[in-house]
Amino acid sequence: MVVPIRELAGCRTAHDRLDEAIAGLTDQQARQPSRLPDWSVGHLLTHIARNADSVVRRIEGAARGEVLSQYEGGREGRAADIEAGAARPAADLVADVHRSSARCDEACAAVAAEVWERPTLGLVGGESPASFLAFSRWREVEVHHVDLGLGYQPDDWPADLVELWLPGLLEALPGRTDPAGLLAWTIGRAEAPDLPDW
Template sequence: MTTSTYDLPAAVANVPLAQDRLANTLSALTDAEIREPSVLPGWTRGHVIAHLARHAEAMVRLIDGVLTGRPAQAYPGGPTVREAEIELGARSSADELADEVYSTNIAIVHAFARMTTPTWGRQVQFPSGSFPASRCAWARWREVEIHHVDLGLDVYTIESWPEEFVSTHLPHELAKLPNRLPPGTAVQVGPSRFGSGEVVASIDGPDAALLAWLFGRVGLAAPSLTITGSVELPPWS
């Protein structure tokens, strides 16, 4: 099991690469295909794609707030407005969604290029709390890679994730695992034990599958994992 620490330059460098792979996938989708269910319950592929476009806009909004000195919300209007915008976007055609993702991808790359070491350290307001602006790069890389596989297409699966994405994110997700376990329980993941108390499950397999399991993509991960016992984690966020 590989490990590494989070690296802001790596995230900034990988965001456009991940976005380009996503754009290539979207360019081949038909209107019928984007209406089909995604891996995410209740969401079509169109919902996933619309969410990725809205997420890019949110990250650009936060970066602009940092650079102008006028702090911004990632999603003005809160969850209700965000969900309504995703629902609206999901009704667009395949070409319209592909164009929207393409343009928002470019916008986020340009926004990141304007940042400096000091500005990456300034605080921004995510829905989950206040974080350094560097989280925008981290979050975008993660969102694009995870939701690319959420489309449920054979052309991009968890096995398609670049090794750098897996090796960067897996240690961070494993570090959060003890807090996600039921009190008084532990799990064995590969050679390592997480949590305290009785070991209720053992999970082993390729790093990409372990990461997908930690991300809550159990259905995508299960075919590649050996699982003994049972543990149910709360929804990943």
């Protein structure tokens, strides 16, 4: 049985760090653009909160022996929830992120060890073991903390996350770009090749 201890610890720390970073968020900051196209900071904070809810939904479903989709209503439901919550006052956004992250931590801490091996569904429908939820939530919080544009940078990402995530991304690089161009760049013989969005 694989209990994602390292990933769960990473999630808790990421949640605490994000809570601290947004504690004094103003309404003006909540309305400003995030680093993601067409999303304000309010959109992004709402997404972070609903993503935590999606982890709780799937882990509790897995505990009952159910394989649930990530978001009720799929992509459309996800988009509607984000849009509906984006314009709330900053205090409401901050409280929502804090509450949903805390529920996520509590649900993950309460689950029996055997549940981590059970299947869950992602947004695009692919199955993965419930243990992947801890990593995907940790990754989500760390990346979107940067995307908020409030001072947190990729250099601030914890070494444990980079160590877990980077090897898989590097392995997939040749399939995302010109392999010869990638090799030439790696050995200092060319500029980095174009890389489509992840």
